[in-house]
Amino acid sequence: MFAPYLAHLKQIGDRLTRPHPDLPALVRGRVRILSALSLGFLFLYLLPEVMEDLPAALISDVGTLLFSIGVFLVYLLSRSRYGRWGIWLFLLLFLGNPVREAVRHGLFSGVPPMEAWMNGLGWIFIPPALGVLLLTPWEMLFLNLVAGLLLWLAPGFFPELAVVREAILLEAFTVMTVLLWGASFIRHRDMLNLIHSEERIRQERNYLQTVINALQDPFYVLDAGTYEVILANDAARSRGVRSARTCYALTHHRDTPCSGLEHPCPLQHVVQHREPFTVEHIHYYADGTPYYAEVHGYPVRDENGQVIQMVEYSLDITERKKADETIRQLQRAIEHAATGVVITGTDGTIQYVNPAFTRMTGYSAAEAVGQNPRLLKSGKHRPKFYTALWETITKGKVWRGEMINRRKDGTFYWEFQTIAPVIDSQGQITHFVAVKEDVTRRKEMEAALRQARDEARQASEFKSRLLANISHDMRTPLGAIIGYAEMLADGALGPVTEKQQNVLRTILNAGQTLTDFTTNLVHQAELESGKIRFKPKAFHIQELCKIISVSEAVAESKGVQVEYSIHPDLPDPLVGDVYWLRQILGNLLSNAVKFTDEGRISVSFFPADGNRWAIQVQDTGKGISPEAQSKIFEPFVQEDGAFAHGGSGLGLAIVHQLVQMMGGEIVLESQPGQGSTFTVYLPVNMDIQENPQDGINIAL
Amino acid sequence: MSTKPQALVIEDDPAQNDIFCSALEQAGFDVQSFDDGQAALDYLQVSEHTPHLIVLDLHLPGQRGGTILETIRSLPHLKETRVLLATADPRMAEMVESNADLVLLKPVSFIQLRDLARRFYPAEYQ
Numbered sequence: 001m002f003a004p005y006l007a008h009l010k011q012i013g014d015r016l017t018r019p020h021p022d023l024p025a026l027v028r029g030r031v032r033i034l035s036a037l038s039l040g041f042l043f044l045y046l047l048p049e050v051m052e053d054l055p056a057a058l059i060s061d062v063g064t065l066l067f068s069i070g071v072f073l074v075y076l077l078s079r080s081r082y083g084r085w086g087i088w089l090f091l092l093l094f095l096g097n098p099v100r101e102a103v104r105h106g107l108f109s110g111v112p113p114m115e116a117w118m119n120g121l122g123w124i125f126i127p128p129a130l131g132v133l134l135l136t137p138w139e140m141l142f143l144n145l146v147a148g149l150l151l152w153l154a155p156g157f158f159p160e161l162a163v164v165r166e167a168i169l170l171e172a173f174t175v176m177t178v179l180l181w182g183a184s185f186i187r188h189r190d191m192l193n194l195i196h197s198e199e200r201i202r203q204e205r206n207y208l209q210t211v212i213n214a215l216q217d218p219f220y221v222l223d224a225g226t227y228e229v230i231l232a233n234d235a236a237r238s239r240g241v242r243s244a245r246t247c248y249a250l251t252h253h254r255d256t257p258c259s260g261l262e263h264p265c266p267l268q269h270v271v272q273h274r275e276p277f278t279v280e281h282i283h284y285y286a287d288g289t290p291y292y293a294e295v296h297g298y299p300v301r302d303e304n305g306q307v308i309q310m311v312e313y314s315l316d317i318t319e320r321k322k323a324d325e326t327i328r329q330l331q332r333a334i335e336h337a338a339t340g341v342v343i344t345g346t347d348g349t350i351q352y353v354n355p356a357f358t359r360m361t362g363y364s365a366a367e368a369v370g371q372n373p374r375l376l377k378s379g380k381h382r383p384k385f386y387t388a389l390w391e392t393i394t395k396g397k398v399w400r401g402e403m404i405n406r407r408k409d410g411t412f413y414w415e416f417q418t419i420a421p422v423i424d425s426q427g428q429i430t431h432f433v434a435v436k437e438d439v440t441r442r443k444e445m446e447a448a449l450r451q452a453r454d455e456a457r458q459a460s461e462f463k464s465r466l467l468a469n470i471s472h473d474m475r476t477p478l479g480a481i482i483g484y485a486e487m488l489a490d491g492a493l494g495p496v497t498e499k500q501q502n503v504l505r506t507i508l509n510a511g512q513t514l515t516d517f518t519t520n521l522v523h524q525a526e527l528e529s530g531k532i533r534f535k536p537k538a539f540h541i542q543e544l545c546k547i548i549s550v551s552e553a554v555a556e557s558k559g560v561q562v563e564y565s566i567h568p569d570l571p572d573p574l575v576g577d578v579y580w581l582r583q584i585l586g587n588l589l590s591n592a593v594k595f596t597d598e599g600r601i602s603v604s605f606f607p608a609d610g611n612r613w614a615i616q617v618q619d620t621g622k623g624i625s626p627e628a629q630s631k632i633f634e635p636f637v638q639e640d641g642a643f644a645h646g647g648s649g650l651g652l653a654i655v656h657q658l659v660q661m662m663g664g665e666i667v668l669e670s671q672p673g674q675g676s677t678f679t680v681y682l683p684v685n686m687d688i689q690e691n692p693q694d695g696i697n698i699a700l
Numbered sequence: 701m702s703t704k705p706q707a708l709v710i711e712d713d714p715a716q717n718d719i720f721c722s723a724l725e726q727a728g729f730d731v732q733s734f735d736d737g738q739a740a741l742d743y744l745q746v747s748e749h750t751p752h753l754i755v756l757d758l759h760l761p762g763q764r765g766g767t768i769l770e771t772i773r774s775l776p777h778l779k780e781t782r783v784l785l786a787t788a789d790p791r792m793a794e795m796v797e798s799n800a801d802l803v804l805l806k807p808v809s810f811i812q813l814r815d816l817a818r819r820f821y822p823a824e825y826q
Contacts, residue, residue: 480713
C-alpha cells in the first residue's frame with residue numbers, strides 16, 4: 001500500500017545523496033551516509049527554531065546560525081569530489097560544540113553556567129561514534145585520541161571543567177575508544193567486502209555485456225511478464241531496441257502484445273511451452289524500415305521452472321530471402337529458356353541440365369547428370385578442337401563456337417555454344433556453365449545459300465567461258481570469209497565486175513560487224529562477271545590511234561572520211577590500259593560509222609579540265625533523239641529499237657561501263673539530223689576503280 | 701639458194717592457211733605451209749631451213765603455238781626470222797606480244813597481212 005510512496009521517497013533520497021562519481025568506492029559509501037546525516041541534522045536542528053521563530057532565533061543565537069551554515073557546507077562538500085573534507089569538517093563541527101555552548105550561554109550573558117558546559121561536553125561523544133560510520137579504523141583512533149586529550153587537558157585551562165574529569169572516567173573513555181575502534185574495523189571490513197562483491201558483479205555484467213555486444217545480430221532479454229527489454233546488445237540498440245521498452249512497440253510498432261499475426265509471438269510460445277523456439281517474420285528498424293528476421297527465443301526459468309525471461313536474438317535474413325527469391329526467379333527462367341543450359345563441375349561432370357537441353361539432345365536430366373558432356377561427342381571434330389576448348393575455359397576465359405554434336409537417337413545437330421567458367425571470390429573455378437543453341441536449321445540454310453551462290457557463280461563463269469569460246473570459234477570462219485572476200489575484191493583470183501565488188505564490200509562490212517559483235521559479247525560477259533582488271537601503263541597516243549584504221553576501211557567503203565587530230569598540249573606518254581582504251585575508241589568509231597552515211601567522222605585527243613584528257617568522236621550522222629540519249633548507254637538498246645544498222649547495241653554500254661570503271665565520264669551531245677559528239681574524259685593518272693559489279697554477292 | 705625469200709605458214713585451218721599463203725606469195729615469198737605443229741618444228745630443227753618470215757597460229761593440234769614460238773626463239777639459225785602470231789583470243793595476243801614480232805588478231809585481213817609481209821620483205825632480195 002505504501003510501497004509506491006516508499007519507492008518514490010527512496011528515489012528522492014537516492015537523488016539527494018548520490019555521491020560524486022570520481023570518488024573512490026570506499027569513500028563513496030561514507031560520503032553518502034554523510035550527506036544523509038547532514039541533511040538529517042540540518043532538519044532536526046532547525047526544526048525547533050522554525051517552530052519558535054527562525055529569524056529571531058538565528059539572530060539571537062549566532063552559534064546556531066554558524067552550525068547550520070557549517071552543516072549545509074558539509075552536505076555540499078559530501079556531494080562533491082572533496083567529500084573526504086566534508087567528513088572532517090563535520091567531525092570538527094561536533095568537536096567544537098562545547099565551545100559553541102559556552103559562547104552561547106556565556107559571552108552574551110557573563111560566565112556560562114556549569115550546565116551549559118556540561119551540555120556542550122555531551123556533544124563531544126558524538127564524533128567518535130560517527131567516526132565508526134565515516135572514518136577508517138586508524139582515522140577513528142586518531143580522532144578518539146584527540147577527543148580524549150581535549151577532555152583531559154581542558155580543565156587545565158578552564159578550572160570549572162575539572163568536574164568533567166570526575167564525570168567521565170578515563171577508564172570508561174578508554175574502553176569506549178577500544179570498542180569503537182573494533183566496531184570501526186568490522187564496519188570497514190564489511191564495506192570492503194561489499195565493495196569487492198559490487199565490483200565483481202559490475203565486472204561480470206561488463207563481461208556479459210561485452211560478450212553479447214560481440215554478436216553482430218540483435219540480442220536482448222525480455223521480461224516474460226511485461227514484454228519489456230531488460231538487456232540489449234549494441235546491435236539491438238543500433239536497431240532501436242532500448243531497455244524498459246516493450247518488444248511489441250519496438251519491433252512491431254504496436255501498443256499491445258502481438259496477437260492474430262501470421263506468425264506466433266515467440267515470447268508467448270516460449271512462456272507457454274517452456275522450450276526454445278524459432279520463427280521467421282518481419283521486424284522493423286527504429287526508423288520503420290522492415291526487415292526479414294529469423295527470431296530465436298530461449299527461456300530463462302526461475303527456481304520453480306517458470307519462464308520469467310526470454311533470451312531473444314534475431315538474424316536479419318533479408319539478403320538471404322532476396323537471394324533466395326533471385327535464385328528462384330533465375331531457376332524458373334532457366335527451366336523455361338529456349339536455349340539449353342548445362343552446368344558441370346570442374347572435371348566436366350554434368351550437375352544440371354535444363355528441359356531445353358533435353359529437347360535438344362534427347363537426354364533427360366536423370367540420364368545426363370553425372371555424365372561427361374562427351375556423351376554428345378559426334379566425332380566430327382578433331383581432338384585438337386576439344387583440347388583448345390578446354391584450354392580456354394580452364395584458363396578462366398569464355399569459349400564461344402559452333403560444334404556438331406550427336407543426339408541420343410544418333411542424329412547429328414549443330415549447336416552454338418557459350419561456355420563460361422564460374423569463379424568464386426578466391427578466383428578459383430568452381431563450375432562451368434554452357435549455354436547451347438541448336439543452329440542446325442541455320443547451318444542448313446547457310447549451306448543451301450552457299451551452294452546456290454556457288455552454282456550461280458559457276459553458271460556465270462560458264463556463261464563467260466561459253467561466250468569466249470563462241471567468240472573464239474567464230475573468229476576462224478570469219479577469217480575465211482573476210483580473207484577470201486578481200487582476195488576476191490583485190491582481184492587476186494581474177495577480175496571482178498562492179499556489181500561483184502559491191503557484193504564483196506557488203507560481205508566485208510558484215511564480216512567486220514560480226515567481228516566487232518563477238519568482241520563485244522566477250523567484253524560484256526567479262527564486265528558482268530567482274531573479271532576485268534585494268535593494267536595501267538605508260539603509252540603513246542599513236543598506239544591508241546592504230547584502231548582507227550580498222551573503222552577507216554569500213555567508213556571509206558561507205559564514202560565517209562575519217563580524220564583524227566592530236567592536240568599538241570596532250571601529255572605524252574599517257575597512263576592507261578591501252579587494250580581497253582582501244583575497245584572504247586573502237587566501239588565509239590564503229591558506232592559513228594554505222595550511223596553516218598555521208599560526211600566525215602573526226603576523232604580528236606586533247607587535254608581537259610581537272611587533270612583529265614579527252615577522246616572525242618564527232619560524226620555528221622543522223623543524230624540521236626533526247627529520249628534515246630537517256631537510254632543509249634544501257635545494254636541492247638538502239639535508237640530505232642532494231643538491228644537496222646547491224647550491231648548488238650552492246651558497244652556503247654561497254655564504253656560507258658569501262659569509262660566509269662576508269663574513273664572517267666562520257667558526255668553525249670546530239671540533235672537529230674545534226675550529228676553526234678561523244679566525248680570521253682579520262683584522268684591523266686588513271687585511278688583504278690574497283691569493278692562495280694564485282695562477282696555475285698549473296699548476303700548471308 | 702632460191703631466188704625468193706622463204707616464208708612459213710603454220711595453220712591448221714585450210715581456208716586460213718590458203719589465205720595466209722596467198723598473201724605471202726603476193727608479197728613475193730616462197731611459201732612452205734604446215735597444218736601440224738610437230739611437223740613444222742621437225743622441219744625447223746634442220747639448220748638449213750632458215751625462213752625469213754613465219755606466220756604462226758597460236759592454237760594448233762599437236763604442238764601449242766607458244767611452245768613452237770619459244771623453240772624458234774631458242775634456235776640459233778632462226779635468229780633473223782620474223783614471226784607473226786595469229787590468234788583468235790584477244791587476251792592471248794596481249795600476253796605473248798613481247799615474244800612475237802607482231803600479233804595478228806583473227807580474223808586476219810588478207811590485205812593487211814600482204815602489206816605487213818611486204819614490210820618484212822628482206823632487203824637483199826629487192
